[in-house]
Amino acid sequence: MKRWLTWIYISVLLLAILLALSVGASHLEHLWQVLFHPSARTFLGDHNILWQIRIPRIVTAILVGASLGAAGVMAQGACNNPLAEPAIVGTSAGAAFGVVAGLLANIVTIGSLGAIGCGIAGGLIASLLTLHLARNRDAQASVVLIIVGIATSATIAALVGITTSMISRADARSVSFWAWGSLALTTGKDLWVLFPVVVIGIGAAWFIAPALDVLSLGDSTARHIGMDPVKTRRIALIALSVLVAGSVSTVGTIAFLGLAAPHIARLGFGPRHRPLVLHSALIGAVILLIADTGARTVAAPSELPIGLITALIGAPILITLVRRNIDVWRVQ
Amino acid sequence: MISARKLSLVRGEKIVLENFSIDIQLGQITAILGPNGCGKSTLLAALSGDLQPATGDISLDDRPINEYSIAQLARIRAVSSQSQRFSLAFTVEQILEMSLLRSGNEESTSNAIQALNIAHLLGRKVTTLSGGEQQRVGIAMAIAQATPYLFLDEPFAAQDLESITRIQKFLRELAVQGVGVVVVAHAQEDSLDWCDVKVRLPIR
Structure with a gap:
């Protein structure tokens, strides 16, 4: 494994954190004083912006980016398909629908553990539905899975749009939030719920990762070697749903990151899924933090949808890397 | 012994084999022959526990093969399928490591590497190998x-001819050691003299 590359990504993340702390719609004149003396109330304006808005948002971007990076590894590994990502196999739309349905039924509030629970249920049901509909006799055909996943996602996303327009609660999010995502509404309170969910999700992904190495040889070879492909896929989908639900219920749907981060990580660290989970999470965190800093500063004081920025940053990186090293994942 | 009685095998809508019986003995090489589409690979899938027969019974040491778990079967039989594909760029060494999930060891891996002449490929990414090299890796895994x-x-x-001769010699050695080998082959019966039993499937 290339340790130096890991340290480069960690350094980039630290630089991105510094950048995200320093820039924003308001210029913080006393940034370093309020950062290193959080209990002092000397510069109250700067203090409130930094500790109540900027830092929670930075931590959220890191957690959500890490979630989506690891989720992408689970989606691609479970489906044995380089095109799979949470937004394609139905997990993101399912999680969004789960949260919106919970809000409509008035049983959860946004950002709560209950909302994430609804998101996990929705994401898991949608992913399992995609797998079930794509079942081609006794084999799981990868191409069929992607086509069915796109159709399932589109159908559920439409239901999310319709359901969202039926909710009149003050804390309900907009259609644009569920479609493109935004970190603008995150608060420090969200982190207490999001953090354990991300840790559990990445832990589950780490646990099942070695089995995904074997699954990449195909279902029948996996069985011949002695690994149950159905059980492995189910556990990977549960990890995927937990990771995606935490992120979707907090910041809405952010597509592309779950596709790009695993590919970028794979080019640097090889195909083994265990190191891939951690490095894809790291790269996801870097990309989302830079994207969010861009989203809130490029057109300040207005904000751009974060999904647009992740696509702008991730797509060229992905295309460049994949063109230079096309034997990383051979499509059958 | 693997024993199949009065098997009917179906692929899709088509019956590929009907009322067929066969015994696979330890210490013997059994060749299954026949033209394209006669059901050789389907029979292999059934005998290895991958495919449920439409009718008939398959038993392994007098116990129905479908009662064995995936892990138990992996300790009893290994399979190299014709359609083995490698999608991720693992090295050949990593692929061989993965095949040892339930059975096998360093010695058996080293024998497989020697028999298949793939020592020089161990550090290569499996996705960059030729079709023949990938097939040798698949056989080595089994x-x-x-x-x-x-x-x-x-x-x-x-x-190529050299590889074929080397693999055949190694399979004979395995049979002498007591392994029951089943080979699906296109070849004519007279070119399979190195096998102990030749089973020709009926043309349907």
Whole structure:
């Protein structure tokens, strides 16, 4: 494994954190004083912006980016398909629908553990539905899975749009939030719920990762070697749903990151899924933090949808890397 | 012994084999022959526990094969399928490591590497290998598992004469050691003198 590359990504993340702390719609004149003396109330304006808005948002971007990076590894590994990502196999739309349905039924509030629970249920049901509909006799055909996943996602996303327009609660999010995502509404309170969910999700992904190495040889070879492909896929989908639900219920749907981060990580660290989970999470965190800093500063004081920025940053990186090293994942 | 009685096998809508019986003995090489589409690979899938027969019974040591778990079967039989594809850029060494999930060891892996002449490929990414090299890696994975039964689906399809001779010699050695080897082959019966039993499937 290339340790130096890991340290480069960690350094980039630290630089991105510094950048995200320093820039924003308001210029913080006393940034370093309020950062290193959080209990002092000397510069109250700067203090409130930094500790109540900027830092929670930075931590959220890191957690959500890490979630989506690891989720992408689970989606691609479970489906044995380089095109799979949470937004394609139905997990993101399912999680969004789960949260919106919970809000409509008035049983959860946004950002709560209950909302994430609804998101996990929705994401898991949608992913399992995609797998079930794509079942081609006794084999799981990868191409069929992607086509069915796109159709399932589109159908559920439409239901999310319709359901969202039926909710009149003050804390309900907009259609644009569920479609493109935004970190603008995150608060420090969200982190207490999001953090354990991300840790559990990445832990589950780490646990099942070695089995995904074997699954990449195909279902029948996996069985011949002695690994149950159905059980492995189910556990990977549960990890995927937990990771995606935490992120979707907090910041809405952010597509592309779950596709790009695993590919970028794979080019640097090889195909083994265990190191891939951690490095894809790291790269996801870097990309989302830079994207969010861009989203809130490029057109300040207005904000751009974060999904647009992740696509702008991730797509060229992905295309460049994949063109230079096309034997990383051979499509059958 | 693997024993199949009055088997009917179906692929899709088509019945490929009907009322067919066969015994696979330890210490013997059994060749399954026949033209394209006669059901050789389907029979191999059924005998290795991958495919449920439409009718008939398959037993392994007097116990129905479908009562064995995936892990138990992996300790009893290894399979090299004709359609083995490698999508991720693992090295050949990593691929061989993965095949040892339930059975096999360093010695059996080293024997497999020697028999298939793939020592020089160990550090290569499996996705960059030729079709013939990939097939040799697939066969090595099965041999490395060191199971009592070994199923090989058309193992010589993409091999040169030298490789074919080396693999045949090694399979004979395995049979002498007590392994039950089943080989699906396109070859004519007279070119399969190195096998103990030749089973020709009926043309449908």
